[in-house]
Amino acid sequence: MSDPALLALVLGCFLVLLLFRVPVAFALGLASFAFFFASGRPALSVVQKIATQMAEPTLLAIPFFILCGEIMSSGGMARRLVDVANVCVGFVRGGLAMVNVVASMFFGGISGSSVADTASIGPVLIPTMVRSGYDRGFSVAVTIASSTQGIILPPSHNAILYSLAAGGTVSIQALFLAGYVPGLLVGAALMTLSAVVASRRGYPRGEIVSSRQALRIAASGVPALVTPLIIVVPLALGWAPAHQSAIIAVVWSIIASSFIYRSLGAADYWRVLKRASRTSGIVIILIGTAAAFGEALTYLHVPEILAAALTAISSQRVVVLLLLNVMILALGAIMDMAALIVILTPILLPVVEPLGVDPVQFGIILLLNLGIGLCTPPVGSTLFVGCAVGEISIEEASRALMPFYVAMLVVLILVTFIPELSLWLPDLVASWRS
């Protein structure tokens, strides 16, 4: 079979299976088998690739970060972080909206998951905001949009996914550090927007907390707030690889939840383990089958074909990056994040690298794009969770989210065209270490 025919077979098989609602991981696996059968290559390679990819030590970081996030969020962390955020920004006009954004910033630095963020912060803050006179749609929208920070701010297990999908060639340490400035920019954009909306609609100011009370709240939030540091510092300083940083975080979260907060018992841990296994199970098989699929695409020179097609439209970096952003945003609206990361990375990375785009910066662009996709209909898991928690329809939430989409797109454009926003911190740490 010729290469173009093989390519048509592999992509056709994958797309048809997807449209028929076959789970993405299995569609990738079947398309890989189709390639190996049709090309006469040994199909044993599919099994070998899946097992080898799963045995990769770096992959271990994903279930451990998920486990850490589950332990922390089950241990009543969300309420404490909301209280700390309230001390920091609650006193301004529209204070509760600001608290929502800041609490997501803190929580995202622990869970690394926007869905977990919305599911944990939403039930605490949305009813409070509505009771205080905030529009329900706005309350849900700010909760959903602010959870995007969790995807970019370290420790993001999606960043690890990206590194693995790139064949381990992109440093997780650099990706984690690169997420700080864009993540904080998203937070700043959302807070600015919230301040404008709050001032126009006359949303109330929050209460001012006395300094004694503020100290007490801050002290109780310390074990939660130091978690991101416990994860990122050993990694950034090169003391431990990603999976060891992750296990340190797990041990710390057990200490914090069991001995400091005393909020989790043995039965809770069993529940937490089951939940973390479920979430990990979805991701790990996806990484395995995507590795086999990626091998098929590499044999067929798909990245080169896509690069040629894009440069035929324009050879200008700006235009190609804009086209890619539009494409990823559109795909993010109909497909889930983890699946897109593992499918798109091996295809797009070889396209953007010759244009001078740093793989670390591209990782952040991809994550931010797909993070926005999680908040958009028709397929946005964060949007669905936010709507369920806030008890409003997807249409209502989507309408309320419109200004937030604009704010996030502005940040996306900045991150796309100003590489320093992503690369400044990793470069700084690298130069400091050398």
Added chain:
Amino acid sequence: MPRALGAILEAATAILLALLAVNATFELVAWMLWQRSFAALDEIQALLMVWFGMLSASYCLARGLHLAVDVVASRLAPRMRRIVATVPPLAVAVFGGLLSIYGWRLVGILDNTLPGTGWSAALQYQPVAVAGLLIAGIGLWQLHARTVETGSHSGPDVA
């Protein structure tokens, strides 16, 4: 899927995750104390990880948690939707069958041993073969029950 199998898989994956955490903690402590890593611990970790990955994938399949795109299928007419609903379990069963067949073939071929534990290198592929069988079984059961348990909306918090 019989509830008992679901409960067994759920418990097995939770235990495997706990074992992975214990093994990794052990490795970390060993590295801190003696500034060296142990090949045996690395090999056990890799083995546990493949078992964990494959069994948790089977469990998620049984629970209908895997990510799927339902933008098109959900817009079909009810009659068409019922016909289309047979495709995912059938495709899953075929994939599971292939994994199992080629997994066992790989196990049969490999005769070298791992340096740290001295165990057979084929052990790493056994989970794929076993889980392939489970996946095929679950797919066939779902086909029989004519249920489509996949769904991107069912709340996997992977993002």
